[in-house]
Amino acid sequence: MDDFSLLQTLGQVSSEQVSEVFRQHLRGAVLKMISEVMAEEVTSLCGEKHRPVEREYFRAGSSSGRVIYEGDREDVVRPRVRQRHEDGSSSEVQLETYQAASDSTQLKASIVEALAAGVSTRDLANVQGEKAPGVSKSNVSRHWQTVGHKYVEQLRGVDLSTQDWVILMLDGIRLSREQTAIVAIGITADGQKHVLDFELGSTENAEVCRALMRRLLRRGFHCKRRLFAVLDGSDALRSTVKEFFEDAVIQRCLVHKERNIRAKLSKRHWGELARLFKRLREVQGETAAREVVNELNQFLKPLNAEAHRSLHEAGEDLTALHCLEVPSTLHRNLLSTNAIENSFRNTRRKLGRVTRFRAETDQATRWLAFALTEVGKGYRRISGHKDLPKMIAALARKES
DSSP, X not given: OOHHHHHHHHHTSOHHHHHHHHHHHHHHHHHHHXXXXXXXXXXXXXXXXXXXXXOSEEEEEEEEEEEEETTEEEEEEEEEEEEEOTTSOEEEEOXXXXXXXXXXXXXXXXXXXXXXXXXXXXXXXXXXXXXXXXXSHHHHHHHHHHHHHHHHXXXXXSOGGGXXXXXXXXXXXXXXXXXXXXXXXXXXXXXXXXEEEEEEESSSXXXXXXXXXXXXXXXXXXXXXXXXXXXXXXHHHXXXXXXXXXXXXXXXXXXXXXXXXXXXXXXXXXXXXXXXXXXXXXXXXHHHHHHHHHHHHHHHTTTOHHHHHHHHHTGGGGGHHHHTTOOGGGHHHHSSSHHHHHHXXXXXXXXXXXXXXXTTSSHHHHHHHHHHHHHHTTXXXXXXXGGHHHHHHHTSOOXX
């Protein structure tokens, strides 16, 4: 369709159809351009068609071919070229222009983007177009497996020995009734958060925790001083951290602890419990923190024995950060595992289209590596990071 015909057509269609007419015109123009560029490459190899000379390359007719435009396969006539060899034989030459036009790399990238946005493998054909190559459910699944393995390699291939690690956060995310993942996030001396790794298991048991810690150490995770670890209250996590970092300072997540105690109380007491825990998160220093814990003790003891026992179960881990006498500007991020919990919320959005995690495959590993990598791209430095040097000084090992 030439420009005059295009204008004529546009004058005869409704405004809703104008876009489609332009698309069809552009499609034809692009295919024509591809044919012309292929012809130019043939001419550069074989010389002018009407001036035949003995050359290394010669024309060998044409055949049908397919190129990719806007995610769809389009039929074209592909010119063929052969190359002469010294022994008298010849072999076909792949035209660079045809290879570029038929390359599905960009299409595969768009498939990954669609899956990342939450499109299921069944619905991908509707997004990419039924004519698009490789959008069948089986092909997309195979491609996603390849991409997923690259995410795993990318996440676990980072050398952790190059960073000065100060803080480690560990928490679990339940993927299904059969699979739970323990995720590790590290914070460096400049306050930057990083997704470190994860380990899958049926529960947050000690063996799964050890496997995660061993891999972190093999990859170079280390601490020049006492490690500061923020945990959700799991005994397995605490014992494992102490096993690998004997003098680690353990801070119990106050959000988890408040949630556990609240579950044991009547709703009419939730307000006072929330007020006291809010004070505990805001006060600075060991003395002030112990005063609040004492108030919590006096409040819970006459109300509920289980809630009172839950408070004391945390022990010194409840005020570990306060005891370091660091500025309260660090409390927002270091008195809870909210940093990792927020990551889990974003991770669940990425995993929202997965309706079933198959424990007999590495499906969960691939999806979780992808989701955590994507979430990690949005990480920023923690609040109060300018006061981290004071915390680092407080974590220094005392010389005996």
